[in-house]
């Protein structure tokens with residue numbers, strides 16, 4: 098048996114399946130398939146957990162970003178700052194609302210949107226909004242980004258798809274900043290549905306009402322007062338998510354313990370680790386390391402694979418290198434280097450300490466032979 102990136106068997110064990118069946122049976126009996134009581138219960142609990150006044154479930158994490166942009170009035174003709182390291186959806190959501198992505202380069206130590214790069218880009222472009230991404234679970238420097246953006250009237254949407262369970266520098270949960278903060282509950286994320294789902298958390302009631310309107314065809318008590326989307330979250334998915342809220346905190350703690358162990362075992366190994374200040378604050382959605390270059394990265398991946406250890410290229414290319422995004426401007430150099438040398442090691446909550454020891458052992462053996 099090898100070491101995999103994810104473990105759905107333990108996550109969805111027999112006892113969990115029994116609880117899910119009970120909830121599903123109830124929903125089928127009620128015939129309450131869309132926006133049911135579990136949606137409301139989850140939204141209440143999730144908002145509280147993330148330190149926000151409101152939460153709105155939507156169909157997926159990409160819609161969450163798109164709807165957040167729409168609520169802020171971002172549309173055709175607007176420029177939106179996006180970091181060069183993220184999942185494709187961050188930039189895709191900008192294009193979906195008709196706006197233009199402008200790339201902000203990343204901090205080479207973390208892969209997060211770089212403050213200095215944003216300063217330069219702000220000087221050269223007319224940004225209407227930015228989308229800092231809490232990549233791998235590390236919090237983007239929201240406090241300083243907010244200070245920079247506030248005086249220039251640049252709106253902020255935080256992409257927290259990988260940061261359910263993460264905290265800002267001040268120890269408050271990601272979601273409590275006052276910005277529109279979006280989450281994904283795709284099956285591989287820290288908090289996951291049995292399919293697609295996502296959410297937006299928000300402090301302002303008027304904005305929350307807007308989101309609820311957008312996700313349901315622009316419907317309001319007085320009719321369809323704007324043109325929205327169909328981005329509702331199924332009751333079945335909300336029932337699963339609500340159930341998982343009971344255990345996700347403990348599972349995130351296990352990820353954190355594994356990250357500490359990795360950091361200990363790799364302390365004297367010449368690879369780039371996530372900066373230690375994120376150890377207690379990250380959700381540890383992924384455990385990225387940085388190698389010397391792309392050649393070494395791919396050789397390591399092959400070595401691990403030959404020893405039954407899975408790893409992943411998040412991300413094989415930086416966003417500005419992806420075909421549909423190549424024409425868009427901005428600063429790109431560090432993002433490209435970061436994508437070229439980054440490899441993600443397994444860190445799911447059911448990984449055993451001995452497995453982390455084995456992975457680190459193979460990593461060291463590889464580097465000794467390769468370098």
Ligand SMILES: *Cc1c(COP(=O)(O)O)cnc(C)c1O
Pocket residue numbers: 157158159160183184186187230256258259281282283293294295
């Ligand atoms: C997963 C992810 C998304 C998109 O979420 P979906 O639910 O798949 O639409 C957006 N941004 C980041 C950083 C992600 O990891």
